[in-house]
Amino acid sequence: MSAKEVYHHRKLKCGAEFAALEMPGRRTASYQIRFLTGLVDEPADKLGIAGIVEETIGKGTEKRTAQQLSDAFDAIGAQAGSGVGRESIVFRCNCLPEYIGEALALHAEMLRTPVFPQEFCEVAVDLGLQELKAIEDDPSELASRIMAPRAYGDVLGRHELGTAETLETITRDDIAGFWKRNFTISRVQVSVGGAVDVNAFADQFEGLMGDLGRNGATPPSEYSLKFSPGAHHHHKEAEQQQILMCWPGVAITDPEYATERVMLGVLGGGMSSRLFTEVREKQGLVYWVGAWDEHPRGHGMIFLGASTTPARCDQTIKTLLREVERLGEDLTEEELERAKVGIIAKTQTHGDITRSRVSELSADVYQFGRPVSTEEKNAMVTAVTTDGIRNYLATHPRDRRCVVTLGPRAMEGATS
Amino acid sequence: MKDGNGSGFVEHRLANGLKIVIEPMPHAHSAAGGFLVRTGARDEVPELAGVSHFLEHMCFKGTKKRDWKQITNDFDDMGSTYNAFTSKERTVYFGWVRVEDLEKQLELLADMMQSVVPAEEFEMEKKVILEEIAMSDDSMERKVYDLIHDALYKGHPLSWPVLGTTDSITRLSRDELYGYFTDRYHPANMILIVSGAVEPAAVIKMAERICGDWQSKSPRPDRLKPKPVMRGVTKKVIERFQRQAVALIHPAPSAVHKDRDNADVLASILGGQNSRFFWNIIQTGVAPQVAAGRLDYCDDGMMLAYGFIEPDRCDELLEAMRTEIARIVKDGVTEDEVQRVKNRSRTSLASESEAPYYRLMQMIQDIDDFDRPRSVTERLADLDAVTPATIRSYLERWPLTSDGAIVSLGPRDWPS
Structure with missing residues (x-):
């Protein structure tokens, strides 16, 4: 060591x-x-x-x-x-x-x-x-x-x-x-x-x-996040349809962020995750499907994405939406533990790469305003419970979502 | 620089012929392991095009001990960073885990190498592969890669797409796939490779336990040496793309040829980072993406100069690439240019030697190419032997003075 x-x-x-x-x-x-x-x-x-x-x-x-x-x-x-x-x-x-x-x-x-x-x-x-x-x-x-x-x-x-x-x-x-x-x-x-x-x-x-920009610098711009739910299709000739959907999540600094992170692990964290299992393995609808989060400072946005051939797009969208809702109904302790281990183990394996650690440090200072140790982050992940995830899902509705499809055919299932 | 290994490589062969190569990395906190299977797209017959890659998917679908769900659960229960990939010449399965999980990881990977190729999962996975082909058809980079191989190696197995075609995959039967599996997945064609914070004796003991009862068979049939046609024009019109891909191709050394480092340094000076293409083509506004590189196989290679450009400017790009090639042939390269490539590589190798995953990938490549691993020190020594004089003599052996082969793909029927 x-x-x-x-x-x-x-x-x-x-x-x-x-x-x-x-x-x-x-x-x-x-x-x-x-x-x-x-x-x-x-x-x-x-x-x-x-x-x-x-x-x-x-x-x-x-x-x-x-x-x-x-x-x-x-x-x-x-x-x-x-x-x-x-x-x-x-x-x-x-x-x-x-x-x-x-x-x-x-x-x-x-x-x-x-x-x-x-x-x-x-x-x-x-x-x-x-x-x-x-x-x-x-x-x-x-x-x-x-x-x-x-x-x-x-x-x-x-x-x-x-x-x-x-x-x-x-x-x-x-x-x-x-x-x-x-x-x-x-x-x-x-x-x-x-x-x-x-x-x-x-x-x-x-x-x-130390003296950079002492003259002429202006204060940062003021702006806010404006989320616009709804469905949008962009026509494009291609073999596959692209499907993207999102809804607001929590900021990285929010006490519920660890819960959201583990929930995303259950949903899209590995080949055993719900989306991979239900969309790809059980129905063969896609090669690629994923769930991830993005975090402008002070905000969070949750994304689901997939690409599939046009005839199977409606079914793919329906399955994506169903899986998110189902998570609040039948989440198991086994899935919870698997998602936690997935996050914690990777801090140890990927932590062997110096540039990855520095990149993480920079991101933490940017989001939290301070370094956050691996131990502290892992402790927050460890503390997540199935009840916590159910409560998160109950108090963070997904009915106001934004869906974008891109490809040769407009989608029926895209509207919320 | 220190080696990636503390005590050097350890090689061992089990009684059944399975070779094991281990690189202890005492400074690491993790370990990575994988099976190299020495079969890929070029080892297929035309009617089974895509079978190697299909089989890679099927190895995740069931063994005597695990169904597909158990396989992915077991990977994710360790928090493994895992996957598999298939290329023209090899198929690789790997996992990167915490040190304490290595034995479980190797046992799982070894179990997958004894797949039952479950018939009930075959048609479902076929749908997934067909989606992967559709996704690949939307990628211009992938289309041009396939067109280059089709142009140069027409009729030779190196021209088969790794994914196969929609037709070949649709026709493929489970029994054909299983036959290919039993023919290729055995100790004579496989190598177990491990890197990380491990004790070699313990890894060998694990391998004895999990792979010791495998039965070896005849090695894969010898490969047919290609006779590439590196001249003439091959073009494909695909109207839906906005850009045109233009590639100029000349002969280059194979993966095992002693000239490979000269070729790679030359390619880097010509079209890598901070290269002649960058300053004289990209930074003069001709096109944002222009590069040079070598593609290599065990018995052949090609030097590629290529770019993506607005369709009405193809001639400008081809002329610009030819001008730079002519200049480097006439004037050679400078000491400074060679040294810059070496300096960049030294940092890359130091960074990659921090993490078992990167060393595993390097070892897989070296063992498949040379039948032995190369240490970071040896990789650097090979690179250090390159000088402007060795590149000049390389250019005499591997001239870039012919017209070369031109491959064009995009909305324009070019060159006319």
Whole structure:
């Protein structure tokens, strides 16, 4: 067994929130720099700009060209990546422990002194327009794009690629303006873990990044989740129909979240789960079926999804809905324990991967405002009971749901 | 870098011929185990196309001791991360669990390898496979992968789709499937592979207990060496797609050829991360998705340059890929380019050596390809032997100077 893991969490003098997990003996180190800005901060006439900023911020600094910057990360074997979310933009890095300081210095240079070269800004917009068309070739992604505004509303339900009309208008000035307004140190959460001196990392971070966005930053946007129940069909020529449905769940910070999590495990957690068993194994209706949750900050949304050939779509939808309702009637202790073990065991197996642990730490700080130990989370899961799940189902009705189907045939069973 | 193993690999052969390969990873908290079955789509006869993959599904459907429900319950009772996959050359069943559950995991996997292929589940699973084929038909990437194999290996078993076709699966009988199972699933064609925080002697004892009474038969018939046609044009018009897939294909080393690392480094420099394709094709706005890579089999390989583009710009993409290939053939690669690939790989290997699941997957590939595992150190040493000079001499042995084969799929009848 490795040495004891220790969590750290504090506000740095510069205003950034810092969290760390010491994991002595690990072979890698990993960090995530999360900016509390994302699709929700996009101007309504510039949708897609957050993704363009994330794409172009690494295309050159005051000291290095785009290629020199990429080469510098590669020179130390640092695996740098990034992603745009509804409410945050994350820059991450996984590297050998001895290079974490150099990697952080490169990230700081990239995030503090981007020059957004005109030619790369234009290319990013061009590529974004092409990617928008490419979504038409990905039925699953297209269904998600159609579902998001219905699940979350026009602001929180935005898509990373925006729309063709808004993308086309995005200029270099817009890009630099978004960065200047939203990339400020007071909106940063940084999480680090692995075989690393976490306090030295915190000091280095503060020294390198502490003055970011001191001038020109604006407060975060105000927005709310707007759920729109109902059924929507999008016609598309394809072999299969895509089925997506959702209804509001609870926030990760809600005391009932562990109950909801275990319920989702019973519903869609493994091949023995209710959906896999009833939709696939007993009726052969699908190859893919699933249940999962998504969590904008302070909210929760539960999703069911499946894809099937058009003639079997109605039966698939009926079975999905029936299984959710049935859960409140005949849930067994055996299923409950199985779902709990599924969650708890994976914290131990997947916990062997350093970057996964850091990713989880970053997500916990984002959602809870503090690190949450594996033990604490597992204790909440252990405490869930069948009565708790029945009570959850009784007090969180599913009758106001949103259903999206995509494919060659409109669905009868889609309406609630 | 330290190895993925603390005390090295342990190999053992049971009296019935079943080979066992174990990599102890004392730093890990989990363990992974799997059966490699050395049979895949290329080992089928045309009238049974898809039987290997169908059988992979059926192994989850019942044994003398367990019905399908018990199999999935038992996996999920351990909280296992488990699955199976079938490729052109192999079928793999695996589970990743807490160390204390390894024996139960191996017993369950071994029981599945003694499937009764239950007749009563056969027609239901056929429906699931037909849905999987329909889902695959909606994936442009999957369609072009199949078209490439059909173009290059026409008439050879490597051209059969792994899933089979709607016709071949519809025709397939349970008895044909069972015959294939009894012919291939026995110690002469199977290897048990285990990685993680385990004691090799204990694992061998487990294997004796759970697999010791298996009867061996004749190994799988020898494979027919392919004679690929790497020239000419193959195209398929599918109007419902928005983009056109364009692939340019040249000969490349097989999975076991000593030139494989040279080929992979070259492909990475040409069309991987931070590559020439990235900077000179993607970042000039030609298309968002352009890459190069090697596909390999035990006796053949191909170097693929490919991209997805707006249909009216196919010529532009093909010309851009050819220009980059011509430049690399003429001028070779630089020391810096080779070193960058090595640095990235070093971090990837360190990260993967943290978790038994990743090491299991690497061992499966190496054991199937080379008949022995390779340590992380050996993998790095093979990579370190690559230099600009070795790539230059590689390009003399594996020239990219011919027109190559062109494969096109999408709404446009291109090239005309």
